[in-house]
Amino acid sequence: MTDVTTADDAWGEDAWAEPKATALLILADGTTIEGRGIGAIGHAVGEVCFNTAMTGYQEILTDPSYAGQIITFTFPHIGNVGTNDEDIETVNMASASGVRGCVLKTDITSPSNYRALRGFDLWLKARGIIGITGVDTRALTALIREKGMPNAVIAHAPDGVFDRAALGAEASAWPGLVGMDLAKDVTTGQSFRWDETPWVWKEGFGRQDASTFKVVAVDYGIKRNILRLLTEAGCEVTVLPATATGEDILAHKPDGVFLSNGPGDPAATGEYAVPAIKDVIAADVPLFGICLGHQMLGIALGGDTKKMHQGHHGANHPVKDMTTGKVEITSMNHGFAVDSASLPASVEETHVSLFDGSNCGLRVKDKPIFSVQYHPEASPGPQDSHYLFTRFVNLMRARKGEAPLPEQG
Numbered sequence: 001m002t003d004v005t006t007a008d009d010a011w012g013e014d015a016w017a018e019p020k021a022t023a024l025l026i027l028a029d030g031t032t033i034e035g036r037g038i039g040a041i042g043h044a045v046g047e048v049c050f051n052t053a054m055t056g057y058q059e060i061l062t063d064p065s066y067a068g069q070i071i072t073f074t075f076p077h078i079g080n081v082g083t084n085d086e087d088i089e090t091v092n093m094a095s096a097s098g099v100r101g102c103v104l105k106t107d108i109t110s111p112s113n114y115r116a117l118r119g120f121d122l123w124l125k126a127r128g129i130i131g132i133t134g135v136d137t138r139a140l141t142a143l144i145r146e147k148g149m150p151n152a153v154i155a156h157a158p159d160g161v162f163d164r165a166a167l168g169a170e171a172s173a174w175p176g177l178v179g180m181d182l183a184k185d186v187t188t189g190q191s192f193r194w195d196e197t198p199w200v201w202k203e204g205f206g207r208q209d210a211s212t213f214k215v216v217a218v219d220y221g222i223k224r225n226i227l228r229l230l231t232e233a234g235c236e237v238t239v240l241p242a243t244a245t246g247e248d249i250l251a252h253k254p255d256g257v258f259l260s261n262g263p264g265d266p267a268a269t270g271e272y273a274v275p276a277i278k279d280v281i282a283a284d285v286p287l288f289g290i291c292l293g294h295q296m297l298g299i300a301l302g303g304d305t306k307k308m309h310q311g312h313h314g315a316n317h318p319v320k321d322m323t324t325g326k327v328e329i330t331s332m333n334h335g336f337a338v339d340s341a342s343l344p345a346s347v348e349e350t351h352v353s354l355f356d357g358s359n360c361g362l363r364v365k366d367k368p369i370f371s372v373q374y375h376p377e378a379s380p381g382p383q384d385s386h387y388l389f390t391r392f393v394n395l396m397r398a399r400k401g402e403a404p405l406p407e408q409g
């Protein structure tokens with residue numbers, strides 16, 4: 001006789017069985033990765049990219065630009081500071097979160113942060129985001145670097161019962177992001193005014209009390225912090241839906257127009273956005289674009305965009321300012337890029353990625369028009385990139401004969 005407790009006594013009859021996978025990531029080529037499910041229950045399809053940021057998972061997972069994508073975080077400890085109600089980038093609360101799912105290395109620990117209101121798992125559930133933990137995210141990232149961003153299904157079933165063949169078929173049948181317009185799914189349903197200013201330690205967000213320039217921001221999937229920085233820079237911001245025509249935009253008699261970031265293929269979204277952007281260019285109104293807005297501005301100016309191999313997603317991307325020779329460390333989230341060779345002679349390439357030489361910024365010679373591929377509102381050294389908002393304001397000041405403000409950074 002032995003006094004060792006049997007498996008049945010302690011844990012039930014399955015005690016010695018292999019732990020059952022409660023989540024799967026099935027790539028379009030059939031590769032199946034098993035793990036533990038967190039967040040929403042069900043399955044979703046999208047393109048898998050990797051994000052190298054070490055902080056800001058809440059902002060990343062609420063960035064509407066991630067619609068149609070599943071994010072693999074290369075940083076292993078995601079969820080450990082919980083979630084709050086402030087670090088949210090989605091403006092349109094009616095649309096589902098852009099991102100389709102997240103892939104993590106380690107299990108979520110209990111939230112450890114004074115700002116945390118709820119745990120990451122519950123937050124993911126509430127936003128309908130499916131997650132899988134216990135994945136060798138280094139291996140998955142290496143695979144993406146080698147083969148490009150795969151389409152995949154992410155699935156979570158607490159009982160571990162999956163129809164693997166059906167999920168695999170869905171992953172391989174998904175057409176992919178090329179040709180996909182997703183801005184219409186995440187954009188605001190109606191126009192609205194924005195007057196919130198950036199978050200300040202111990203005070204929270206503020207309200208704008210005075211503004212100098214009327215700006216129309218076209219929402220292709222805009223982020224709150226972009227709007228806050230426009231407000232802080234003195235813009236009276238009116239947000240319009242992605243489908244706004246040139247006439248809709250110009251009816252506001254704006255001093256400047258901002259073209260936002262957003263999900264999907266710029267060429268597909270550009271089918272309706274580019275004619276509007278061309279109207280704004282023709283009206284000679286100062287223009288500033290970020291990311292998807294930058295890409296569609298590139299198309300409106302006569303250039304082309306192309307799909308990238310692995311894209312740029314993270315908070316540590318070196319970008320060279322070709323005018324000053326300075327390198328900025330930037331936040332990035334894009335899988336398409338402007339093809340610099342396609343830009344006409346009237347357009348100058350102002351910024352270039354030091355990772356792969358891809359285009360990261362442009363300006364039109366002798367016109368108040370510029371845009372960047374990266375996210376200055378989310379870049380790690382804020383002062384390094386916020387000067388772009390001052391640059392936009394300076395274009396509008398020049399129109400009124402006012403001297404330019406000093407650009408920081």
Ligand SMILES: NC(=O)CC[C@H](N)C(=O)O
Pocket residue numbers: 065260261262263264265266290291292293333334335336337
């Ligand atoms: N953040 C963005 O605006 C992304 C733009 C575009 N959807 C891309 O993937 O390149």
